[in-house]
Amino acid sequence: MFKRLERRLKRKEREDELGLDEDMKEVLGLNDTDSDESESDVESDSHGGDIPDAESDDDEADAEEEMDLDEEHYDSDSEGDQGSDERDERALITVAEALTNPIFLVSLDPTVNECIVCPGKQLKGQKMVETHKISNAHERRFKQFKNLAASADGKSIAQDFIEEHMSNNRPQLSANSGTSKRAEKKRAAQEKRKAKREKFKARQKAKKEALALSSSATKSKGGELSNKAEKLVGKEGHEEEQETTRDKPKKKHKKRDETASSVLKHHILDPPASPPKNKSKKFKSMDVAPVSATAA
Incomplete structure (x- = not known):
């Protein structure tokens, strides 16, 4: 009884995981399982009574393992198919085409371009394409691709060639510090x-x-x-004060000398008028005599 319930619950869980409906059960012929299980249980009970059926449990476990393996295989196949589809969609450019023009159109989105030598770089619009072509990183990688593809087959797939030859030349992080060499140089310069x-x-x-x-x-x-x-x-x-006191009388004498010299110069150049002189008595008598003579 309990075994039957457990089997039904397990079967229901598997059906829910697989997404099986009643219609799918009818198509696959899974509706008669309950009657088959009931008959097998009755037979086992009649033959073995309460003895547990180890073989039936082993069979069920094997069936479950097979179903799990089938599901995993289906999932892996679907993932592999998706990866191969994406690879086929992205690997449509050859080495010769990449040498002429490394920019190619992505088939999933016609408005987005990608660069074959710069994987993971999505270029939206012509302006981004032109700026990417001028960049130093693109020019460096495209030059490296030209040098490596000089001796390669032009019809080979470009992405396979890049993965084989240019994946080893990508900048690697140092194991000790976890940073790139460029970052280490920058830090040393700082x-x-x-x-x-x-x-x-x-x-x-x-x-x-x-x-x-x-x-x-x-x-x-x-x-x-x-x-x-x-x-x-x-x-x-x-x-200086003492000298000034000593020089003061000298200056007075000097002034006196200057006044005296000026007076002398004045008398010499402009002498004063002399007072009139009185005539002598002799001359007076002489002057008077003629006057008397005339009067007589």
């Missing part, structure tokens, strides 16, 4: 630049410290020099 910047900063810091020390030294020396200069200026000022 470390060098960082070290140079640190050295430059250290030199600038040393220069600033030296300038600060020199400025402090000059300030201290400048204070001493300023004190000395003040003392010298004080002495010179005192001496």
